[in-house]
Amino acid sequence: MKNWEKNIRRVIPYTPGEQPNCPDMIKLNTNENPYPPAPGVEKAWGELDVPSLRLYPDPACSLLVNALAKRCGVGEDQVFVGVGSDDVLAMCFQTFFNSKKPVLFPDISYSFYPVWAELFGIPYETTALDEEFRIVKEEFYRENGGIIFPNPNAPTSLLLEQRDVEEIIAHNPDSIVIVDEAYIDFAGAPSAMKLLEKYDNLLVVQTFSKSRSLCGMRVGFAVGSPRLIRYLNDVKYSFNSYTMSLPALTLGAAAVADEAYFQETTRKICATRERSKEALRKLGFVFPEPAANFIFASHPKCDAKALFEALKERRIFVRYFDKPRINQYLRITIGTDAQMEALFGALEELVSKPVFENGY
Amino acid sequence: MKNWEKNIRRVIPYTPGEQPNCPDMIKLNTNENPYPPAPGVEKAWGELDVPSLRLYPDPACSLLVNALAKRCGVGEDQVFVGVGSDDVLAMCFQTFFNSKKPVLFPDISYSFYPVWAELFGIPYETTALDEEFRIVKEEFYRENGGIIFPNPNAPTSLLLEQRDVEEIIAHNPDSIVIVDEAYIDFAGAPSAMKLLEKYDNLLVVQTFSKSRSLCGMRVGFAVGSPRLIRYLNDVKYSFNSYTMSLPALTLGAAAVADEAYFQETTRKICATRERSKEALRKLGFVFPEPAANFIFASHPKCDAKALFEALKERRIFVRYFDKPRINQYLRITIGTDAQMEALFGALEELVSKPVFENGY
Numbered sequence: 260m261k262n263w264e265k266n267i268r269r270v271i272p273y274t275p276g277e278q279p280n281c282p283d284m285i286k287l288n289t290n291e292n293p294y295p296p297a298p299g300v301e302k303a304w305g306e307l308d309v310p311s312l313r314l315y316p317d318p319a320c321s322l323l324v325n326a327l328a329k330r331c332g333v334g335e336d337q338v339f340v341g342v343g344s345d346d347v348l349a350m351c352f353q354t355f356f357n358s359k360k361p362v363l364f365p366d367i368s369y370s371f372y373p374v375w376a377e378l379f380g381i382p383y384e385t386t387a388l389d390e391e392f393r394i395v396k397e398e399f400y401r402e403n404g405g406i407i408f409p410n411p412n413a414p415t416s417l418l419l420e421q422r423d424v425e426e427i428i429a430h431n432p433d434s435i436v437i438v439d440e441a442y443i444d445f446a447g448a449p450s451a452m453k454l455l456e457k458y459d460n461l462l463v464v465q466t467f468s469k470s471r472s473l474c475g476m477r478v479g480f481a482v483g484s485p486r487l488i489r490y491l492n493d494v495k496y497s498f499n500s501y502t503m504s505l506p507a508l509t510l511g512a513a514a515v516a517d518e519a520y521f522q523e524t525t526r527k528i529c530a531t532r533e534r535s536k537e538a539l540r541k542l543g544f545v546f547p548e549p550a551a552n553f554i555f556a557s558h559p560k561c562d563a564k565a566l567f568e569a570l571k572e573r574r575i576f577v578r579y580f581d582k583p584r585i586n587q588y589l590r591i592t593i594g595t596d597a598q599m600e601a602l603f604g605a606l607e608e609l610v611s612k613p614v615f616e617n618g619y
Numbered sequence: 620m621k622n623w624e625k626n627i628r629r630v631i632p633y634t635p636g637e638q639p640n641c642p643d644m645i646k647l648n649t650n651e652n653p654y655p656p657a658p659g660v661e662k663a664w665g666e667l668d669v670p671s672l673r674l675y676p677d678p679a680c681s682l683l684v685n686a687l688a689k690r691c692g693v694g695e696d697q698v699f700v701g702v703g704s705d706d707v708l709a710m711c712f713q714t715f716f717n718s719k720k721p722v723l724f725p726d727i728s729y730s731f732y733p734v735w736a737e738l739f740g741i742p743y744e745t746t747a748l749d750e751e752f753r754i755v756k757e758e759f760y761r762e763n764g765g766i767i768f769p770n771p772n773a774p775t776s777l778l779l780e781q782r783d784v785e786e787i788i789a790h791n792p793d794s795i796v797i798v799d800e801a802y803i804d805f806a807g808a809p810s811a812m813k814l815l816e817k818y819d820n821l822l823v824v825q826t827f828s829k830s831r832s833l834c835g836m837r838v839g840f841a842v843g844s845p846r847l848i849r850y851l852n853d854v855k856y857s858f859n860s861y862t863m864s865l866p867a868l869t870l871g872a873a874a875v876a877d878e879a880y881f882q883e884t885t886r887k888i889c890a891t892r893e894r895s896k897e898a899l900r901k902l903g904f905v906f907p908e909p910a911a912n913f914i915f916a917s918h919p920k921c922d923a924k925a926l927f928e929a930l931k932e933r934r935i936f937v938r939y940f941d942k943p944r945i946n947q948y949l950r951i952t953i954g955t956d957a958q959m960e961a962l963f964g965a966l967e968e969l970v971s972k973p974v975f976e977n978g979y
Contacts, residue, residue: 267714268717293673295673312833313651314835490628490629498705500633502706
């Protein structure tokens with residue numbers, strides 16, 4: 260090792276999920292929306308003045324912030340936007356989790372939480388899910404330097420009822436509690452934003468990547484008390500004043516504007532999910548009750564990894580986690596009805612083959 | 620203060636530069652390019668498949684990385700891309716500057732360097748420019764935990780000759796040396812990239828915001844040894860795997876592809892700068908020899924702040940820094956010939972008025 264290498268920050272490299280790109284593939288592995296962005300997004304795209312890209316975008320992101328404030332029924336000083344919810348969440352870890360006490364998050368949860376904690380040198384402890392993968396609220400009633408959990412949780416797809424979310428917040432008046440709602444629009448349940456009037460230590464994070472079909476544009480946001488948002492902006496402006504590109508601001512605002520399309524596509528995905536639950540049950544799969552745009556399914560007679568690989572050979576991509584407790588599950592994104600039919604056709608064939616029996 | 624506020628990271632809020640947006644304004648305050656992005660960028664915009672925005676972009680950013688590698692004559696494992704060069708530089712501070720020894724940068728330089736150092740808790744010392752604002756290479760020959768300087772420097776616009784850049788690197792084999800070349804394309808001098816073959820502790824950072832007319836798209840990049848780039852990617856993937864949007868990747872690659880347009884607009888800006896030097900001298904201004912797309916000018920008989928305010932009233936925006944040693948200077952971005960003529964017309968009137976005499 261050379262001397263100049265000694266002071267480099269070493270992290271356990273996080274490997275981004277597979278982004279296959281074969282023709283005719285069925286991509287159900289990264290919880291993308293099977294439907295295109297709202298028609299208004301395409302329109303905004305066509306109307307964007309390309310020459311104006313020579314200018315810096317608005318650092319306050321007012322166009323998008325105002326659209327979100329209106330939609331969420333909060334003040335413009337209560338919204339923070341970032342380059343996808345990963346950017347927002349990473350900023351939150353950096354801004355809010357500076358205690359010597361451990362930050363708490365579920366042991367089975369979004370895999371980036373421990374990565375950010377390691378990156379920023381934040382102590383953390385995980386809270387145990389129960390045997391049915393449910394978040395146990397009492398696990399968050401211990402001393403901590405902050406709390407974060409996804410709701411619905413990933414990769415389990417399970418929703419924590421709002422009264423339980425509120426109890427966790429109410430039990431932790433001295434901590435900042437972040438509810439990561441990437442999938443809340445598919446839950447048929449209210450956002451924790453409803454609780455913002457009562458709790459100024461609550462921050463709710465959402466994304467445009469799932470229910471708004473804008474993964475490729477990188478837009479996420481947080482809603483909280485003006486004080487929390489100000490602290491986040493202070494750190495963001497110290498990092499990079501212009502994180503949001505002009506297209507991200509204009510297309511993001513156009514996506515928010517089209518509430519009808521958002522409702523329609525979200526409803527379609529939920530309907531496909533309900534049909535998919537039936538189909539998977541018929542094939543012998545079991546799964547926690549899904550509240551997101553994916554199902555976390557296991558087959559008592561088939562090895563999950565073998566199924567994952569066999570599906571891949573058929574150009575059907577789902578997500579497999581080679582981790583304790585969840586290594587017999589597949590996380591299956593809800594696609595279109597046609598995509599799901601193709602998946603079920605392949606699974607029907609596969610689960611009938613004894614070669615996939617894992618013997619437990 | 621509430622208990623939950625105690626562990627929040629407090630930073631001295633960085634205030635982003637003014638982004639005025641009045642009709643008919645002449646905007647010469649943030650070193651933007653007066654010309655639109657290359658025609659190929661508009662074409663790529665028109666051809667972008669909006670429905671595919673529902674998918675995550677390529678986390679490896681291959682389209683853009685490959686275009687840059689080819690253009691810079693380096694390997695694909697030698698290029699890192701980010702959300703503007705501010706994102707790239709912030710990642711560099713976080714990744715490379717973890718020594719207990721101070722990082723060194725010039726005392727008059729890019730104002731974000733001390734902001735990042737504070738944000739990440741990095742010790743730093745500034746090196747003194749000489750009386751004519753020149754970087755003094757010997758100032759970097761002391762013990763340090765890393766080195767960074769812009770070349771040409773900002774806001775002075777002064778170029779450090781390549782032999783001096785090389786001497787700084789050669790004197791610091793145990794440090795990582797970052798040369799921040801946001802403005803190098805206007806310098807008529809080679810990039811420090813030429814030195815990469817000899818020094819694997821060198822990292823060169825550039826941006827699409829100036830010579831590529833793409834401020835609004837947020838694209839910056841670093842070129843260095845494969846090892847440095849790998850460390851940067853490890854940290855980036857741990858922060859946010861998908862920082863670069865699909866439009867940033869495709870429009871960025873399109874901008875790189877049009878070398879002729881790049882050469883033409885860069886040449887035009889340099890020609891306008893040469894004419895502007897003459898005009899400013901005639902008006903009595905003095906300035907260090909400019910090598911960027913801006914001139915750092917002072918008038919012996921006129922107060923810089925008063926000039927700045929008076930220009931603003933006429934909707935001509937330049938940049939003023941209320942800081943020791945440079946508070947009698949204006950940083951004037953090179954616009955089109957017509958914009959510069961309007962500026963000189965206004966200045967001619969202003970410098971003749973005794974009210975602006977500052978008496979020194």
